[in-house]
Amino acid sequence: MASSENIIYRAGVDYESRPMVILCACNLPDPSKVDYDTILRVVLAQLEQFVENDYTIVMFSGGALYRPGWGWLFKAYRSLNRRYKKNLKALYIVHPSTWPRLILGTMNAVISPKFGSKVHYIDNLSHLARVVPLNQINIPAAVYQHNLKFEDTITLPDNQQDHAHRVFGAPLERLMGPNGEKGLPNFIQDCIRNLIENGLYVEGLFRRSPSSAMLKQVRAAYDRGNPVNLTEYDIHISAVLLKLFLRELPEPIFPVDLYSLLQQQKRGEDQKTVAEFIRSEVVTKVTHNNLILMMEVFRLLKLVADRHESNLMTPHNLAVVMTPNMVRHEDVMQEIALSSVGHRDKDAPVDGALTLGTVVKVMIEHYDEVF
Known part of the structure; x- marks a missing residue:
């Protein structure tokens, strides 16, 4: 089974100093070999650390080999009770395909239209850098590989063009x-x-x-x-x-x-x-x-x-x-x-x-x- 640390983990803070939680679809294991209800319990347990205060979720949707079924997704969505949703200020879905757009759109329309206002679709990593500090996130290799379908180079906004972290060519x-x-x-x-x-x-x-x-x-x-x-x-x-x-x-x-x-x-x-x-x-x-x-x-x-x-x-x-x-x-x-x-x-x-x-x-x- 893929380590839970690879599926959900803490990053730094966003531009409003809210903790960021990262979800990686690319690290989801084969559902025929792993009980996804166990994964759901792990994810909810990790989120428990943040739900009492404002927080942000970044979900990397691209590069995934396996997709959970509709039934499990509705179950997961319903498991997010008011405590989880209230203090979630933004859900950024990076590299959204038709799959997450369709599912979230359906859920928001049927279950919680208000929650839909917190969902933001992010086309590429340059786009993500404009809404959260990219350098605070451990981005999986599969996500970088998937991002190459949309851009060759990740461009940071002017306010992030800080060369203090530069390694190559630095004395x-x-x-x-x-x-x-x-x-x-x-x-x-x-x-x-x-x-x-x-x-x-x-x-x-x-x-x-x-x-x-x-x-x-x-x-x-x-x-x-x-x-x-x-x-x-x-x-x-x-x-x-x-x-x-x-x-x-x-x-x-x-x-x-x-x-x-x-x-x-x-x-x-x-x-x-x-x-x-x-x-x-x-x-x-x-x-x-x-x-x-x-x-x-x-x-x-x-x-x-x-x-x-x-x-x-x-x-x-x-x-x-x-x-x-x-x-x-x-x-x-x-x-x-x-x-x-x-x-x-x-x-x-x-x-x-x-x-x-x-x-x-x-x-x-x-x-x-x-x-």
Whole structure:
């Protein structure tokens, strides 16, 4: 059975400081397998927390796989006695199809015409943002997917165009504090946790691409400050979001002034010597915030590489796909050269000039020695 927490849950408050309750039709289970009377009791019990004061309900109607029958819906409607209806100030139905319009229209006409004045039909998420604070709602993945049928981009009203929540392209000092006192950004923690719990054995992790449309939706949700449950999405979205975050940092995770230092490293060194060079000369020169982020990202990459027999992502393969997101150079050809990765063999000496790609590979292979 779908968790009741996925069907009905509390969000923030609306523009008049009334608590918002979210109902998600997309999380309703198969009625042939679950007793919907049990679901009704759970929903009513959750609403009991709010009925003594004014409250607002947002119902996501789109993306549902299962629809309860007419008989159950009339029963549910009749179960909403005066206590539930009196203090309900607005019921916003998002992505309404003919189904909810017809049912509610019939119920309001037959049972309570007055209740009908509280029902508002919302065409898309941009429309919803004009009536309630969108960034306070955990919007299910199925709802974002359904919303793409009506709009490619969610547009916030001018009074909500606040970039304080922006994650991508934001400096680490704002996200973590000048000295890392805020810790790792929640977004990074979300991605890493999801990848560790659900992605370590997935073939092509960090190499394969997810749906670009859904990637755009999740990225925008984080930048708006929306709560996001990454476990609802393709695991490759978490991987690509992490790469995008690193790519769009105003200052790269490896400082630009390290590039010339790499060129001075002797050729033909064995990898343990290179690992010692990275520990003493590279890691010590990054900022405290960069170091915190670097340690967590490379810890994840090491966990992925340790399972390369399943996911096919060796340290070499990971370095190939990750390094271009960590290097920044005004000369594109220099950037490509810096991103190149040396020999695939873990024990082979570093041939040619030391590149950032090789540094990334060695840091994955020798994580414990480097950090």
